[in-house]
Structures are given as C-alpha cells and as structure tokens.
Amino acid sequence: MASGLRRLGFQTIRFRLMIGAVAVILLANTGLAVFSVTQLGDVLLDEVQTRVRLDLNAARQVYDQFLERIAQFLRGLSLPGGTLSRALQQRDRAGLEQRLRIIAREGELDILTVLDAEGRVLFRTANPEASGDDLRELPVVRRALAEQRLVSGTIIIHQALLEREGAKLAERAYFDLLQTPQARPTERRFEADGMALAAAAPLRDERGRIVGVILGANLLSRRFDIVDRVKDVVFQSQTYRGKDIGTATIFRRDLRISTNVRNQDGSRAIGTRLSAPVAERVLDRGEIFADRAFVVNDWYITAYEPIRDPDGEVIGILYVGLLEAPFARVRASAAGGFLAIVAASTLLSLLLLFLLTRQVLKPIGRILSMSHKVAAGDLSARVSGRHSGELGLLVRAVNAMADAIARREAELERMTRAQIGQSEKLASIGRLAAGIAHEINNPLTGVLTFAHLLREKLNMQEADRGDLDVIIRETTRVREIVRGLLDFARESPSRQEILDLNEVIRATMKLVRSQKEFARVLIEESLADGLPLIRGDRNQLQQVLLNLSLNACEAMPQGGTLTVKSFAGETRVGFSVADTGCGIRPEHMEKIFEPFFTTKPIGKGTGLGLSVSYGIVQQHRGTIEVQSEPDRGTLFTVWLPGIPAGEGAERA
Template sequence: MQRFSLRTKLLLSFSTVIVVSALLSLIIGTYLVKTIIAQAQGKVKLDLNSAREVYQEESGNIKDVVRLTAVRFFIKDAVLKGHGEKLKGELQNIRDQEHLDVLTLVNRQSRVILRAHNPEVFGDQLNDDVVSHVLSRQKVVVSTQIVSKDDLERESRDLLERSRIDLIPTLQERPRTETEETSGMMIKAAAPVLDYDGELIGVLLGGRLLNRNYEIVDNVKDIVYRGEKYKGKDIGTVTIFQGDLRISTNVLRLDGDRAIGTRVSQEVYDQVIGKGVPWIGRAFVVNDWYITAYEPIKNISGNIIGMLYVGILEAPYVDLKNRAVLTFLGVAILSVTLLAIVALFTTENITRPLKELLFATQKVAQGNLSHRLRVKSGDEIGQLVGSFNQMTGELQKATEKYQVLTRTLEDKVAEKTEELRKAQDQLIQTAKLTSLGKLAAGIAHEVNNPLTSILINSHLVAEKLSEDDHFQENMRLIIDETTRCGAIVKGLLDFSRQTPPEKNISDLNEVVENTLQMLKSQILVHEIQVKKDLDRELPEIMIDVNQIKQVFTNMILNALDATPKGGWLTVRSQMASDKQFVEITFQDTGHGIEKGNIGKIFDPFYTTKGMAGSGLGLSVSYGIMRQHGGTIDVQSEPGKGTTMTIQLPVTEYQEDEAV
C-alpha cells in the first residue's frame, strides 16, 4: 500500500463501500423481485383453487339437474311405460333450460330410451362408463369424460362439429401426428332412475361438452381477475385441456382469437399428464410467459384426461421486477455517484491541506521558518494546521533567539578576548615595571654611593675655592648635575615604590581645566589648538588630584611634543559605554607612534625626546592609573596622530566623603 497516495487509499476505501452498498441494494432488489414472483406463484395457486371450485360447481350443477330430473315421475313413467311425447318434450325443455348438450335416458340394460338432443336415434346400447357406474352402484355420479367421435355423432352432428378441433402448431408443444382432434371432453352426470318401489329401472345421463364451451373459463376469469388487463392483454387466463389440447380457453392468439387447438408444452405435459403432479411455475403459454398453475383432470376411472390451467401474465411482474431492478440500480448508481462526489470532495478536503502541510514541512526542513499555512477549517486538520503554524512560529522565535544568543555570545567572546588581551598587556606591563622597579632600586643603591662621594668632594673643593675663583662655575655645575642625578635616582625609587594615591572626591573636568590652565604657556609656545569636549554631566569620582594632574600633564606634554605647529589637541571627557568608567581622551594630530614602539612607551626610560625627557613620564602615569584602578589605552597611526584614552572607575565615594 506504500506506493498509493493517501488520496488513492481514501478513494479506494470509499469505492469499496460504494460497490458493496450497490451490490447489497442489487441483492436486496433481486430478493424483493423473487419475493414478488413467489407471491405471484402463491396467488396463481389460489386462483387455481378458485378455478377448480368453479369447475366443480359446474359439475355440481349438472349433477343436480340430472339428479333432480331423474326422480321425476315422468321419467319413471317413461321408463316403465315407454316413452311418449311428453318425455321428449320435458327432457328437451330441461336440456334447453339447463344448457345441457346431452340428456339421455337409458333403461336398465343401457338401451337408449330417449336422446333429448337427438330423439331420432334411440334403442341403441349406450356404452358409457358413467352410466355403468350408476347401474352398478345406483348412485348419482358426476365426472369429466372423453367422448368419442361416434358417441358425439350419435348425440348430434353439431356436437361433433363443436368438438372437432384443428391442431394449431404451437411453440414448445408436444409433438403429435394427428392434425385434428375429433373426440371431445364432457362433464357428465348420471343419476339412477328408480321405480316407485325403489328398484333401479334406468339411468338419466346429462352432460355438457367442454370443447369450445367458454362458460367455465370466462366465469373463472371474471370472478378471479375481474377482467383486469395489462397492456391490452388479460392478466388472468384460464384453460381447460383435453389431454394436451386447449379446448376451452381465454388465452388469445396473436390474432385475438381464442387459442383453441394450441397445445401445452412438452415439459408441462410430462409433469401433469404424465406424472399427475400439479405444475406451478412460469410457463410459455401460446405466445407469452405466464406464471401458471396446472392440475390434472381425471375421469371416473381415475385416468388423467385433461388439465385445468390458471395463469397470470408474467409481464407485469417482469416489468415490476425490471422496474424494481432498475430502481435499485438507479438508486445504486445515484448513490454511487453521490458517494463518489462526496468521497472526492472529502478526500480533496483532507488531502489538499495535508499536501500543503507536507509542502510546508519540506519548506521548514529547508530552513524557511516564515512559511505559514492558512487555517481553513475547524476540524482536526484545521487544528493540525494551526498546531503546525504555532510550532513553526515557536521554532522561528527560538531560532531567532538562538541566533541572537549566538551573536551575543560571539560579541561576548570577542569582548572578553579583547579584555583578556588588554589584561595580558597590562600584566606584561606590570611585570615589566615590577622587575624594572627592582632593578631601579638596586641601581639607585649602587649609584647613590658614588654620587655621595662626588657631591661631598665637589662641595669641599668649592668651599676651598675663593668666591671669585673661575673654577667656582665648574664646581657649581658638578654639584648641580650630581644633585640632579640624585633627584633622578629618587624619582626612580619613587616610581618603584609607587606611593599610594591620596584620593578625594573630585570633578575630573576641573582637573582637566586646571591642568590645561597650568600648561597654558607651553601650549602657546607649541602653537597648538586645544579643543575641549567635556561632558559636564560626569559624576565626581575618587582620585588623587595631584597624581591625576601629573598624568594629564604627561599626556598633554607628550601630545605637544609630538604635534607640529598648527596641529590640534582634542581633550574629551565622557562616560564609558559600560557606565563603570569615566573616560578622558587626548587626541592629537601629531606624528604618531610606530607600531613596534607602542608596547614600549610605558617602559621606564623609554623616550623619544632625547636628553629632554626622563623617559619616566608615561611609566609613572601608568603606575598612577594602576593604583587608581584605571587604565591607559593607546591608539596611534604614524603620520595621523595618537589617541590616549584614560579610564577611571566610578566607585564608592560615600565612604570617603565622610572624611
């Protein structure tokens, strides 16, 4: 199933449901149709019973007529005393009234006394099973009998005519060699004629020929089917068969005539006539399919001589069935179509957002976190889309945060690296100064001894010389220079000892101003423009004013020495960006410092001023800044100038403010 898309799977599932329901409705339809057919068959069965009833009633009628007539006196008299005109008249009268085809009186010996239908022929021996039956049993009897051609002829020529039927070729018929049927089938009833003592003296035989007699069949049709028609055809049909031949029927041929002379199918014949078993089922009658019921008609001897048939036109049921099937089929197709549409719609509804979601996840996977889906429904998919959007949103936020953090981290690392570098520089500088301090102290000790000797002895010499001796000047120089040496050594020692600052709460801007004021004349001599950019909002901080003034002095003097005439010195004060320090910068437009020399400028005795400088100014300044917890930073570009930045911490001044 992996290779099918979700859409296909959903459609397949839907299709399965659709097909199953369609099949189910077809099955149900078929079942219903079968039920209808079964009901129709049941009805036919009942109709057959009704037809039999009618048939038996007809038989009963004839039987009654014969029975009642047989007990009449004129019958007895006619047998006892020979017939007269009266008998003839009476019997003919009765025959006409009761529509009997045969009404014959025979004596005890079966000799014909009178044939009401054909009075001309009499005295002949009547071989009739029914009559024989009465003679032997002296009971009224009725039965359907086959009447031979000769018997019919004896009765009357028109009976012969009526019963004679040409065989008409019929579909599915049982093959027969004859081309016509000359015998007939008749309901016969016979009653004993008794004398006044009750002795059997004769038999009265009455009968009605069934051939071409449509009374029974039409009666049944009228009673049972009430003349219902379907597409111009009678729904119900009734037939009386003589053997396999229709002798009385309301089944019509295509030309509209009754289908007399047509015959039953081999199949039905074999079952009903052959086996004596009633037939219930569909059968092809003449030229239509019917739902039919056949039952055998037996003669007095129990032999099957014919059949009674009832049939309902199958067409209405077939049509009903077809309609039902069509309806079910239509319903099935309609529902399949509807379901398919719904399925397609639903599938589309489900799969489209899923496809979009898939697309979106691929986008996210590629790193596009700003992709958003539109929420279209409130169902689970809508919620999923909502959750997805929320998730991507959170992811985007987190990523942004992460990027910011990373950037911050990078900045922090860079910052820390810079701080570390500075700290290392300071450390190196400090270490340098410490060892140089120790060296200086050692040198001071060693140098001071010879200086002492020189100083004392030059004084002594000077003392010996007269005031106006021309060597006095030389001695003075020796003494002064020696004293200067001593001062230098002392400076060195001071530097190495780094006397702690005496801090007071002070305004740094004021210190700057004072220092500039103090150096006014030097600035004038150097012809340098000084630009002040002082932040008047600076907090006052704890400093040793004299030491800081010394530092500023060193800065300014160095700038003056480095800057050619007409140059600029910018002195700026401001808060450092971290608010922890106050910053003073001295920016000159001087010749700058060679890159390789920047590391040396704080070293003691490093000077570019030759004899003019002690080389201690910046290293002393450095020491002072260190003792203030501050820093000096140098930025310089040869030919463009130098910027010295001093940072002093903004710290606990309340403590000392109390002093």
C-alpha cells in the first residue's frame, strides 16, 4: 500500500514534468520544422522560378536562331547583282522557277516567294500558278520595302494567303479549338490563320535599284523542331517518372500550335488553350508571367513571354515550364528529414528528462520511505547520502526533524518512567506502612487499655499517675499516626452515601471555627447554590476539609484569611481551600503529597495530612490540585464526580 502510493506519487510528478517538457519540445520543434520547411519551400520555389526565367531566355534564343536561319538564307539570296536579281531583271521566269525550287528545298522553307518592287507576287515556289496578289499587308514585306533592308520576325499569315501557298500549308495551320477548362470563353470554333517565322529582303540590280522582294517563311503551326530543340538544349531532355521535366510551347494568341507538353494519351497537347489569367497578363498587357500554373494536366513552374510581330503587336506567346513534382519531392523529403529530426530530438529529450527526473526524484523517494519508517516507529531511520541544492536542504531538514522527534520521544519516555517510579514508590510505601500499622495497631490497643486500667487503680501514687498519663497521651498519639497510615493505605472501610457538599462544608467549618488555633484567622465561606449531589463517605470528606484547613491555618501563624468555596463544573462538583499564608516552595511542590513529607518541626507535623487526603479523594474518583506562590498563599482545589440531576433526586 505504502509503496504503491509512493510509486503513484512519484510517477505523477515525473509524468507531469515529462508531459510539460514534451509539449514544449514538440511545439518548439514542430514550429521550427514547419517554419524551416516552408522557408525552404519558398527558397526552392524562388530558385526554380529564377531558373525558369533564365530558361525562357534560352528558349527565346533558340527561337531567334530559327528565325535568324531564314534571315541568313535570304541575305545570301538578296546580294546585289545576285543570280535572283539577274533572273528577275531578264524576266527569265523558267530560270527563276528552277533556281527557287532548289533553294526552297535546301533552305527547308515552307514559303519562298518573289515579289516585284510594289509587293505583288511574281512567283510562288510552292504554287507557281497563283501570282499577282499584293503581299504588302505582311509587316515584313512592307517594312523591307519601306526601309530597303532585310526585315525578319514572327508574323500572322491569313487563311487566304495560306491557301494560295498550297492546301497542305492551310491544313497545317488549321485547328479545331478544343474545349479547355479555365480558358477564356470564346465563340470561335476553329483557327485557320497561321503564325510563321518570316523574313523579307529587297532584291537589287547592279546599280542598287530595287527590282523586287524575296519572302521566305516557315509556318510554326504543328512544327515541333523549335520546341523540341528547346527541350534538348535547355532542359537536356531530363525526365521524371517518364515525363519531360522541361517543356516548351508556342502559342498563336492563346492557342497551343506547337508544344511538347503531352496529353494523357501521350499526344502533343496542341489545339488546347491558355488559362484566362495568364492570357490576360501576357496577351492583353504584354507582360511576362512567371508562377506555378496548372498546364494541361500537371502543375508546372512556368514562364510566359509575349511574341510580337515586327510592328510590336502581341500575336503569340513563348512558354517554358518545369514540372513541379521533382521539386515538390525535394521539398517533401526535406520536410521528412525535418520531421525525423524533430521526432529524434523529442525522443532524445524525453530520454534525458526521464534520466534527469529519476536522478532528481530519487532523494524524494528516500525521504518518503524514511518518513514511512519513522511513522511506523523506527526513529533511527534517516535519509542517507549526500544531496546538493534544494533537495539537499530538504533532506537535511527532514533528518533534523526526525532527530527532534527522537529526542522528544526519549524525553517523554524518561518523564513517564519517573512518574511511574513515583507512583510505584507511593504505592509501596503505602503497602509497607499499612502492614506495619496493622501489626502495631493491636499491641497498641493492648498498651492503651492496660494503661487506662492501671491508672484507675486507687493506690497509685500521684507521680506514677502522671507518668501513666504521659504513656497514655503518647500512645494515643502513636495510635493516631497508625490510624492515619491505615487511612492512607485505604485499609479503613468507607461508607458511601448521597451527600450535599455544601452541607458537609458548613458542618466542618463550624467545627473548625470552634478550635482555638483558628482564633487569629478570618474564615470566609462562599458556597454556590444548586450544586449536584455527590456520593461519598461523609467522615472522610470532612477529614480532607479539616486537613486542608489545618494546613492553611498552620501556614498563617500571624493570622490571615481562609476562604472556602464550592462550585459546580460540567459533570463535577468542586471545593477549594485558600489561605494567605507562607505558600509552598517550588522544590517542595512535587513532594507534599508523599507520606511523611513535612516541613514542620518534629512533634508538630506528621507529613500524613495531604497524603491521606490524596488517598481519600482518589477513592472518591476525584482529583486534588494545588497552586501556590511563596509568601502570597496557597489554593487547594478538590473535584468530585457529581450525580446527574435525575438520578440524584430519585435516590435522595
């Protein structure tokens, strides 16, 4: 039970300590981990976004390279006095046609057309039959003529022009618009205009006069070499779980016309459209958009920038995006690492705490077991070992307390033993005295009887009679002492009757007043009314009162006041005898109830008065107490059990 309690208390403190500490550690660690992980995530995202912006620049360069290739090609063809100019000058249509066919094939150009100096078509390589239409609506042509130099850029080629260049080309540029969630709502169902990389260069004769214009273009729609080149060069074709990490797309306005973002079925996601917020930013406002975005079917970290035609109008978008999943995985594994560290450090702290609390609580356990031992009576139990700090203080205090308890216990034992010794001494003296008194009483009666008989003899001389009187007087005195001894030893039988204490006091004090010893003493009586009755021996109680009064009188040789009072307690009745005499010296207080203790000269005191009174009061199941102050006076108080009101009345 005790050990169970101990263990319980022990664990409760430890449990609370641990719970508190674990809560703090967990909270702090988790807070730190969450903060670090989000911070890390932000840094990572920032880093990736910067990278994507750089990748967009690289993609732009790839795109420009493709444009530059066309420009380079036309630059070669349009050298002043070149074969093209010459053929044009000589109106050598057959030579022109033959030459252009070879050039177009070599240059991998979708469109290679020669215009006159006004911008009208002279010859179409792809479709020689169609000629004479005006192409000055094309920004590159208009600018090449106006600025008299080579102009290149991305342009829109309308459906009509595409069809004149050939049905195949028009077909390549045609898209049914696919339903795309988050795209801007539109009434349109298809896109027939194409977007192309184009360059136009003026053709001059030997004197530098412009005789025509050569126009070269590559349709971007469904042409994937640019985006795949971006993927290869910029992203090194890295994949993550079978998916390309890096993707690139070319938009005609918000329509994907060339891309390597894949649909679920693995086909290229052309024909789908851009989400509205990005379209708003890039197409309407002409800004770069860089953020994470949901593209087709996955999250990407993306960058979009507008593609402008030579007039500066936004006609499309170039996009690059990095699959977010690999970075998310890095973030997740970092988070996992942090969590593992949190868990490990929490566990470690717990272990440390466990050991620490055990260390700290050990002295408390020792104190507890020591207290249990002391409570069970083993006063020698102490907490052993050296302890520092507050617990050391506690241990020392508890040990000191146990020392004090042990000392007090020893003191108490000594006092009890002394008291028992005193009682035993009184009892054995009593028994001894009673034995002797009994033995002496009978011969003494004989001596007295014969002394009296002898004294009655007629022929007795006066001197002998006087001696006999001395014998009789002294023997009577001895008999009184013997009677006192017998009384003390309670050998004399007592008669129990129902008494009114006040009545006993009055009768006794009447007797006292008549004694000549009390001539100088003023006697005062103060008796309470309505006292409960008592049960006792009238003669014996009178003797107690007489003894106390005599002692009081003897303490006041110069006279004084003797006060007798009676009073009622709760269940008891009491009386007191007070004097204004010499008082009792403190060192005598313990001894006055002992038989034969007297401070009075031999012949005057027997030392039996108080001891006999003590015996009588004890026999009545009462108590006798004394209070005294030297030279001021003494107060004896006697308490006797009262008879409860109902019972007493019935018996009276």
